Amino acid sequence: MEFILQPWPWYVSGPLIGLIMLALTYFGKSFGMSSNLRTLCALGGAGKFSDFFKFDIKAQNWNLIVVLGVILGGYLGFHHLRYDTPLALSLEVVQDLEARGFTEIGVHLVPNELFGLDVLSSPRGWAILIIGGFLVGFGARYAGGCTSGHAISGLSNLQLPSLVAVIGFFIGGLVMTYFIFPQLFQ
Amino acid sequence: MKNLRFLLSGILFGIIAVKSEIISWYRIHEMFLFKSFHMYGIIGTAIAVGATGVWLIKKYKIKDIDGQPISFADKAPLYKSALFGGIMFGLGWGLVGACPGPMYTLLGTGIWSIAVVIASAVAGTFVYGLIAHRLPR
Numbered sequence: 071m072e073f074i075l076q077p078w079p080w081y082v083s084g085p086l087i088g089l090i091m092l093a094l095t096y097f098g099k100s101f102g103m104s105s106n107l108r109t110l111c112a113l114g115g116a117g118k119f120s121d122f123f124k125f126d127i128k129a130q131n132w133n134l135i136v137v138l139g140v141i142l143g144g145y146l147g148f149h150h151l152r153y154d155t156p157l158a159l160s161l162e163v164v165q166d167l168e169a170r171g172f173t174e175i176g177v178h179l180v181p182n183e184l185f186g187l188d189v190l191s192s193p194r195g196w197a198i199l200i201i202g203g204f205l206v207g208f209g210a211r212y213a214g215g216c217t218s219g220h221a222i223s224g225l226s227n228l229q230l231p232s233l234v235a236v237i238g239f240f241i242g243g244l245v246m247t248y249f250i251f252p253q254l255f256q
Numbered sequence: 257m258k259n260l261r262f263l264l265s266g267i268l269f270g271i272i273a274v275k276s277e278i279i280s281w282y283r284i285h286e287m288f289l290f291k292s293f294h295m296y297g298i299i300g301t302a303i304a305v306g307a308t309g310v311w312l313i314k315k316y317k318i319k320d321i322d323g324q325p326i327s328f329a330d331k332a333p334l335y336k337s338a339l340f341g342g343i344m345f346g347l348g349w350g351l352v353g354a355c356p357g358p359m360y361t362l363l364g365t366g367i368w369s370i371a372v373v374i375a376s377a378v379a380g381t382f383v384y385g386l387i388a389h390r391l392p393r
Contacts, residue, residue, distance in 0.1 A: 077276075078275040078276050080295075080297030081297060083276030083298050084305070085301050087269070088309065089305060091302070095309070095310075095320070096326075097262070097320065103355070104377075106356075108385070110378050111381050111382045116382055122386075123382075131259075133262075135259050135262040136265055137360050139262065139264065139270060140266040140267075140269050140357060140364070143266060143268060143270015143272075143361065143364065144279070144363065145366075147274030147275055148274050149365075152274060159282055159286060160286055160292050162291055163282070163286050163289060166289075167285075176282055180281040184352070185370065199373050200376045202373060203372065203373035203375070204383075206359075207376065207377030207378060209342065211341070211385070212344060212388075213337060213339075213345055214332060214334065216355050217299075218356075220338075221303070222306055224331055226307040230335075234339050234342065237342065238338060238342015238345065238346060239349060241342070242348070243346040243347070243349055245347060246288070246351050247285065247350045250347070250350075251351065
Protein backbone atom coordinates (compact mmCIF):
# COMPACT_ATOMS: atom_id res chain seq x y z
CA MET A 71 0.00 0.00 0.00
CA GLU A 72 2.88 2.30 0.84
CA PHE A 73 4.15 2.04 -2.74
CA ILE A 74 0.70 2.82 -4.15
CA LEU A 75 0.35 5.98 -2.06
CA GLN A 76 3.75 7.40 -3.03
CA PRO A 77 4.10 9.19 -6.40
CA TRP A 78 4.80 6.59 -9.09
CA PRO A 79 8.14 6.78 -10.90
CA TRP A 80 8.23 7.15 -14.68
CA TYR A 81 9.36 3.57 -15.25
CA VAL A 82 6.18 2.31 -13.60
CA SER A 83 3.70 4.85 -15.02
CA GLY A 84 4.95 4.86 -18.62
CA PRO A 85 4.70 1.08 -19.20
CA LEU A 86 1.24 1.07 -17.53
CA ILE A 87 0.03 3.72 -20.00
CA GLY A 88 1.41 1.58 -22.84
CA LEU A 89 -0.56 -1.39 -21.43
CA ILE A 90 -3.79 0.68 -21.32
CA MET A 91 -3.29 1.46 -25.01
CA LEU A 92 -2.79 -2.26 -25.73
CA ALA A 93 -5.83 -3.18 -23.60
CA LEU A 94 -8.07 -0.84 -25.63
CA THR A 95 -6.58 -2.36 -28.80
CA TYR A 96 -7.41 -5.83 -27.48
CA PHE A 97 -10.96 -4.61 -26.79
CA GLY A 98 -11.22 -3.78 -30.49
CA LYS A 99 -10.88 0.01 -30.02
CA SER A 100 -8.05 2.52 -29.99
CA PHE A 101 -6.40 4.80 -27.45
CA GLY A 102 -7.25 8.43 -28.14
CA MET A 103 -8.44 10.94 -25.59
CA SER A 104 -9.46 13.79 -27.91
CA SER A 105 -11.93 12.08 -30.27
CA ASN A 106 -14.54 12.20 -27.51
CA LEU A 107 -14.57 16.01 -27.94
CA ARG A 108 -15.94 15.43 -31.46
CA THR A 109 -18.52 13.00 -30.08
CA LEU A 110 -19.58 15.63 -27.52
CA CYS A 111 -20.05 18.15 -30.36
CA ALA A 112 -22.14 15.62 -32.30
CA LEU A 113 -24.27 14.90 -29.21
CA GLY A 114 -24.88 18.63 -28.88
CA GLY A 115 -26.30 18.74 -32.41
CA ALA A 116 -23.21 19.94 -34.29
CA GLY A 117 -24.22 17.70 -37.22
CA LYS A 118 -26.64 20.46 -38.24
CA PHE A 119 -23.71 22.76 -38.93
CA SER A 120 -21.06 20.51 -40.47
CA ASP A 121 -20.81 17.04 -41.99
CA PHE A 122 -17.69 16.57 -39.83
CA PHE A 123 -20.08 15.85 -36.96
CA LYS A 124 -22.38 13.48 -38.90
CA PHE A 125 -21.42 9.99 -37.86
CA ASP A 126 -22.86 7.09 -35.89
CA ILE A 127 -22.74 8.50 -32.36
CA LYS A 128 -23.72 5.15 -30.83
CA ALA A 129 -20.56 3.56 -32.22
CA GLN A 130 -18.60 6.16 -30.23
CA ASN A 131 -20.38 5.60 -26.92
CA TRP A 132 -17.49 3.52 -25.59
CA ASN A 133 -15.30 6.60 -25.88
CA LEU A 134 -17.54 8.61 -23.57
CA ILE A 135 -17.55 5.71 -21.11
CA VAL A 136 -13.74 5.80 -21.08
CA VAL A 137 -13.97 9.53 -20.30
CA LEU A 138 -16.37 8.87 -17.44
CA GLY A 139 -13.86 6.32 -16.12
CA VAL A 140 -11.00 8.81 -16.43
CA ILE A 141 -12.92 11.34 -14.31
CA LEU A 142 -13.69 8.66 -11.69
CA GLY A 143 -10.07 7.50 -11.79
CA GLY A 144 -8.96 11.08 -11.15
CA TYR A 145 -11.23 11.23 -8.12
CA LEU A 146 -10.08 7.86 -6.74
CA GLY A 147 -6.40 8.47 -7.42
CA PHE A 148 -6.42 11.92 -5.88
CA HIS A 149 -8.62 11.35 -2.82
CA HIS A 150 -7.92 7.73 -1.92
CA LEU A 151 -4.58 6.64 -3.36
CA ARG A 152 -2.30 9.57 -2.68
CA TYR A 153 -0.47 11.32 0.14
CA ASP A 154 -1.02 15.05 0.02
CA THR A 155 2.67 15.82 -0.47
CA PRO A 156 4.16 18.55 -2.69
CA LEU A 157 5.63 17.67 -6.08
CA ALA A 158 9.39 17.07 -6.25
CA LEU A 159 10.09 19.67 -8.93
CA SER A 160 13.37 20.81 -10.43
CA LEU A 161 14.85 23.55 -8.23
CA GLU A 162 15.60 25.75 -11.25
CA VAL A 163 11.97 25.63 -12.35
CA VAL A 164 10.78 26.48 -8.83
CA GLN A 165 13.15 29.46 -8.64
CA ASP A 166 12.12 30.70 -12.08
CA LEU A 167 8.42 30.52 -11.18
CA GLU A 168 9.10 32.22 -7.82
CA ALA A 169 10.74 35.08 -9.70
CA ARG A 170 7.55 35.37 -11.76
CA GLY A 171 5.47 35.78 -8.62
CA PHE A 172 4.14 32.22 -8.37
CA THR A 173 3.38 31.06 -4.82
CA GLU A 174 2.87 27.62 -3.23
CA ILE A 175 4.82 26.10 -6.14
CA GLY A 176 4.22 22.36 -6.39
CA VAL A 177 1.99 22.32 -3.31
CA HIS A 178 -1.02 21.50 -5.48
CA LEU A 179 -0.99 19.63 -8.80
CA VAL A 180 -1.67 22.87 -10.68
CA PRO A 181 -0.73 26.47 -9.83
CA ASN A 182 -3.29 28.80 -8.25
CA GLU A 183 -2.05 31.48 -10.63
CA LEU A 184 -3.68 29.60 -13.53
CA PHE A 185 -6.34 27.40 -11.95
CA GLY A 186 -7.23 28.87 -8.53
CA LEU A 187 -10.92 29.74 -8.41
CA ASP A 188 -10.09 33.44 -8.00
CA VAL A 189 -8.67 33.51 -11.57
CA LEU A 190 -12.31 33.21 -12.62
CA SER A 191 -12.91 36.70 -11.27
CA SER A 192 -10.58 38.26 -13.85
CA PRO A 193 -11.00 38.47 -17.64
CA ARG A 194 -7.31 37.63 -17.96
CA GLY A 195 -7.76 34.37 -16.01
CA TRP A 196 -10.70 33.37 -18.19
CA ALA A 197 -8.82 34.32 -21.37
CA ILE A 198 -5.84 32.04 -20.55
CA LEU A 199 -8.09 29.03 -19.86
CA ILE A 200 -10.32 29.67 -22.88
CA ILE A 201 -7.48 30.26 -25.35
CA GLY A 202 -5.50 27.26 -24.05
CA GLY A 203 -8.49 24.93 -24.24
CA PHE A 204 -9.51 26.19 -27.66
CA LEU A 205 -6.03 25.59 -29.09
CA VAL A 206 -5.92 22.08 -27.63
CA GLY A 207 -9.37 21.17 -29.03
CA PHE A 208 -8.89 22.76 -32.45
CA GLY A 209 -5.28 21.62 -32.78
CA ALA A 210 -5.95 18.01 -31.76
CA ARG A 211 -8.65 17.56 -34.39
CA TYR A 212 -6.71 19.43 -37.09
CA ALA A 213 -3.63 17.29 -36.36
CA GLY A 214 -5.76 14.13 -36.25
CA GLY A 215 -4.96 13.21 -32.66
CA CYS A 216 -3.42 14.31 -29.37
CA THR A 217 -0.75 12.98 -27.04
CA SER A 218 -2.49 9.60 -26.74
CA GLY A 219 -3.58 9.17 -30.37
CA HIS A 220 -0.45 10.48 -32.06
CA ALA A 221 2.44 10.38 -29.57
CA ILE A 222 1.62 7.03 -27.95
CA SER A 223 -0.62 5.02 -30.34
CA GLY A 224 0.72 6.57 -33.55
CA LEU A 225 4.42 6.32 -32.71
CA SER A 226 3.91 2.78 -31.36
CA ASN A 227 2.63 1.90 -34.84
CA LEU A 228 5.54 3.79 -36.50
CA GLN A 229 3.28 6.34 -38.22
CA LEU A 230 5.14 9.17 -39.96
CA PRO A 231 2.21 11.65 -39.71
CA SER A 232 2.28 11.05 -35.94
CA LEU A 233 5.97 11.91 -35.78
CA VAL A 234 5.25 15.15 -37.67
CA ALA A 235 2.39 15.92 -35.26
CA VAL A 236 4.60 15.27 -32.20
CA ILE A 237 7.26 17.58 -33.66
CA GLY A 238 4.45 20.14 -34.02
CA PHE A 239 3.39 19.61 -30.37
CA PHE A 240 6.95 20.42 -29.32
CA ILE A 241 7.34 23.44 -31.60
CA GLY A 242 4.10 24.86 -30.14
CA GLY A 243 4.98 23.93 -26.56
CA LEU A 244 8.47 25.40 -26.77
CA VAL A 245 7.26 28.66 -28.35
CA MET A 246 4.67 28.97 -25.58
CA THR A 247 7.07 28.11 -22.75
CA TYR A 248 10.08 30.14 -23.89
CA PHE A 249 8.48 33.15 -25.61
CA ILE A 250 4.80 33.65 -24.74
CA PHE A 251 4.54 32.41 -21.13
CA PRO A 252 7.38 34.72 -19.95
CA GLN A 253 5.43 37.67 -21.41
CA LEU A 254 2.23 36.63 -19.65
CA PHE A 255 3.92 36.12 -16.27
CA GLN A 256 6.80 38.57 -15.97
CA MET B 257 -21.61 -5.30 -19.23
CA LYS B 258 -19.47 -4.88 -22.32
CA ASN B 259 -19.06 -1.27 -21.26
CA LEU B 260 -17.47 -2.25 -17.96
CA ARG B 261 -14.14 -2.90 -19.67
CA PHE B 262 -14.13 0.65 -21.06
CA LEU B 263 -15.08 2.12 -17.71
CA LEU B 264 -12.28 0.17 -15.99
CA SER B 265 -9.73 1.16 -18.65
CA GLY B 266 -10.69 4.79 -18.07
CA ILE B 267 -10.52 4.47 -14.27
CA LEU B 268 -7.09 2.88 -14.50
CA PHE B 269 -5.86 5.61 -16.84
CA GLY B 270 -7.21 8.30 -14.49
CA ILE B 271 -5.45 6.75 -11.49
CA ILE B 272 -2.15 6.44 -13.41
CA ALA B 273 -2.50 10.03 -14.64
CA VAL B 274 -2.78 11.25 -11.02
CA LYS B 275 -0.08 8.99 -9.58
CA SER B 276 2.43 9.76 -12.34
CA GLU B 277 1.72 13.51 -11.99
CA ILE B 278 1.28 13.84 -15.78
CA ILE B 279 -1.84 15.89 -14.98
CA SER B 280 0.32 18.51 -13.28
CA TRP B 281 0.85 21.79 -15.11
CA TYR B 282 4.27 21.92 -13.41
CA ARG B 283 5.37 18.60 -14.97
CA ILE B 284 4.46 19.81 -18.47
CA HIS B 285 6.21 23.13 -17.87
CA GLU B 286 9.31 21.30 -16.64
CA MET B 287 9.22 19.05 -19.70
CA PHE B 288 9.19 21.96 -22.13
CA LEU B 289 12.04 23.59 -20.17
CA PHE B 290 14.02 20.30 -20.39
CA LYS B 291 14.59 20.45 -16.63
CA SER B 292 13.31 17.00 -15.77
CA PHE B 293 13.45 13.56 -17.35
CA HIS B 294 10.14 12.48 -15.78
CA MET B 295 7.76 13.16 -18.70
CA TYR B 296 10.23 11.93 -21.31
CA GLY B 297 10.66 8.71 -19.34
CA ILE B 298 6.89 8.21 -19.18
CA ILE B 299 6.18 8.94 -22.85
CA GLY B 300 9.26 6.96 -23.96
CA THR B 301 8.46 3.83 -21.95
CA ALA B 302 4.75 4.01 -22.92
CA ILE B 303 5.80 4.00 -26.58
CA ALA B 304 8.36 1.22 -26.01
CA VAL B 305 5.72 -1.03 -24.41
CA GLY B 306 3.10 0.03 -26.98
CA ALA B 307 5.41 -0.60 -29.96
CA THR B 308 6.42 -4.02 -28.62
CA GLY B 309 2.76 -4.95 -28.15
CA VAL B 310 1.77 -3.72 -31.63
CA TRP B 311 4.67 -5.68 -33.12
CA LEU B 312 3.64 -8.87 -31.26
CA ILE B 313 -0.02 -8.45 -32.27
CA LYS B 314 0.99 -8.11 -35.92
CA LYS B 315 3.58 -10.91 -35.84
CA TYR B 316 1.33 -13.49 -34.16
CA LYS B 317 -1.90 -12.13 -35.72
CA ILE B 318 -3.45 -11.91 -32.25
CA LYS B 319 -7.26 -11.61 -32.31
CA ASP B 320 -9.21 -9.16 -30.18
CA ILE B 321 -11.49 -10.08 -27.26
CA ASP B 322 -14.37 -10.83 -29.66
CA GLY B 323 -12.19 -13.05 -31.85
CA GLN B 324 -11.92 -10.43 -34.61
CA PRO B 325 -8.57 -9.74 -36.33
CA ILE B 326 -6.88 -6.61 -34.96
CA SER B 327 -6.12 -4.06 -37.65
CA PHE B 328 -4.14 -0.88 -37.14
CA ALA B 329 -5.46 1.94 -39.30
CA ASP B 330 -2.69 4.04 -40.81
CA LYS B 331 -2.83 7.73 -39.94
CA ALA B 332 -3.83 9.79 -42.98
CA PRO B 333 -0.67 11.17 -44.67
CA LEU B 334 -1.77 14.79 -44.16
CA TYR B 335 1.52 16.33 -43.14
CA LYS B 336 0.46 19.99 -43.20
CA SER B 337 -2.50 19.18 -40.94
CA ALA B 338 -0.27 17.20 -38.61
CA LEU B 339 2.27 20.02 -38.40
CA PHE B 340 -0.06 23.06 -38.18
CA GLY B 341 -2.57 21.27 -35.97
CA GLY B 342 0.28 19.94 -33.88
CA ILE B 343 1.73 23.42 -33.36
CA MET B 344 -1.66 24.80 -32.27
CA PHE B 345 -2.11 21.86 -29.91
CA GLY B 346 1.37 22.39 -28.48
CA LEU B 347 0.72 26.10 -27.84
CA GLY B 348 -2.40 25.17 -25.86
CA TRP B 349 -0.68 22.28 -24.07
CA GLY B 350 2.22 24.55 -23.06
CA LEU B 351 -0.17 27.20 -21.72
CA VAL B 352 -2.73 25.20 -19.72
CA GLY B 353 -0.41 22.23 -19.15
CA ALA B 354 -3.06 19.63 -19.88
CA CYS B 355 -3.87 17.51 -22.91
CA PRO B 356 -7.36 15.99 -23.24
CA GLY B 357 -6.94 12.87 -21.01
CA PRO B 358 -5.46 14.83 -18.10
CA MET B 359 -8.14 17.54 -18.47
CA TYR B 360 -10.81 14.99 -17.54
CA THR B 361 -8.59 13.57 -14.79
CA LEU B 362 -8.13 17.04 -13.27
CA LEU B 363 -11.90 17.50 -13.26
CA GLY B 364 -12.12 14.30 -11.19
CA THR B 365 -9.56 15.62 -8.70
CA GLY B 366 -11.75 18.66 -8.11
CA ILE B 367 -9.93 21.35 -10.11
CA TRP B 368 -13.19 22.99 -11.17
CA SER B 369 -11.66 25.70 -13.36
CA ILE B 370 -10.54 22.98 -15.78
CA ALA B 371 -14.21 22.78 -16.84
CA VAL B 372 -13.62 26.10 -18.65
CA VAL B 373 -10.71 24.51 -20.53
CA ILE B 374 -12.75 21.40 -21.42
CA ALA B 375 -15.71 23.48 -22.64
CA SER B 376 -13.33 25.57 -24.69
CA ALA B 377 -11.69 22.45 -26.16
CA VAL B 378 -15.16 21.28 -27.25
CA ALA B 379 -15.71 24.72 -28.80
CA GLY B 380 -12.33 24.46 -30.56
CA THR B 381 -13.28 21.07 -31.98
CA PHE B 382 -16.61 22.52 -33.13
CA VAL B 383 -14.98 25.49 -34.89
CA TYR B 384 -12.48 23.12 -36.51
CA GLY B 385 -15.43 21.10 -37.87
CA LEU B 386 -16.95 24.26 -39.35
CA ILE B 387 -13.84 25.42 -41.20
CA ALA B 388 -11.96 22.13 -41.75
CA HIS B 389 -12.61 22.13 -45.52
CA ARG B 390 -10.89 25.50 -45.89
CA LEU B 391 -7.69 24.63 -44.01
CA PRO B 392 -4.44 23.48 -45.67
CA ARG B 393 -4.05 19.71 -45.49
